[in-house]
Amino acid sequence: MDQVILEADWAAREDLAGLVMVLGAENLRWVGGAVRDSLLGAEVHDIDAATTLHPEAVMAALKEAGIKVIPTGIDHGTVTAVLPGGNVEITTLRKDVATDGRRATVTFAEDWAEDAARRDFTINALYAHPLSLEISDYFEGLSDLDARQVRFIGDAHERIAEDHLRILRYYRFQARFGAMLDGEAEEACADMAATLKGLSRERVAGELLALLALPEPLATVERMFARGVLPVVLPEVTSAGMAQLAALIAFETLQSAKPAPLRRLAAMLPAEPKLAEQVAARLRLSTAQKKALSRMAKRGGEDADPRALAYREGPAMARDLLLLAGRDAEALDDWDVPVFPLKGGQIVARGVGAGPEVARILQAVEARWIAENFPPEDRVSALLDEELRQRA
Incomplete structure (x- = not known):
């Protein structure tokens, strides 16, 4: 293949x-994602570098130059340079000594090709010289990138045996970059799906949510389900759940709605809040994520007024519930949730004794205010007058 030169604006950064x-x-x-994404013309978020220098030497050189450096993963050869234009992870060339599918014991290497051989996919093993920007490709990653094929380096079963999370990474990369399926990769992922049970739930959750956050994950998720991979990590998902996911993604497209991984996960699961809580706990989701997933499992956007729903639930949750119900959420576009312009003290000032009656009146006026689509303050005063007359 002819010499390929990387074309990327970020490569000209002064701090780099x-x-x-x-x-x-x-x-x-x-190396890695920045090189791959630049070759595809995609937006680059993170920049990684590989080096022949050992991490202690990297840290010493950076400190001497006045560049802040953090030993983020120094035991595995990774440090992070804190730069004005964005941090850069710098990892010493490595080779695996031993692996058990969850973690690897590594030793430092001196050869770029040896470092490339321990990476997961050919499209992630592309190296760019920092000055000439010439690409070094040791495993035909450029050809795979052109073909939009996600292919393991070497034997797919061996690569997965080294790190079982590569099964989920394969599907995520396939959904993001793939057009042509790789038969060996597909078979290896299906054959070794059961090994996912040994991974930390946090790692599994991270990959699942990253996959569901992609613009078009449906075909990949359907294949994971059909090949028996998805049931290993999400046994609660049935054919009905897959159909619900397909319907949601189709409706999101019609609504020009941004992908939301938790919303899509909720669509895949049965509409049972307790089950959703169990799934969230098993995946070690955050408290906020667990609460959101459980709330979406209750549904509730089937017949609610969109703005009333947003007032009670918050705009983000209301949008999720409406989309899950297949309902138009356009009413929430460019709409700010109003503040109820009545306080308990105003009711007390009208002669109502402080206590439960104030709360009942406040709730009654608020309910009517919502039902009338949030009229201005003078209407709220009139509603209060009516409520007080009825209680006289």
């Missing part, structure tokens, strides 16, 4: 040039 000057151009290569 300073980093290269400190560590030495021959000791450093840009």
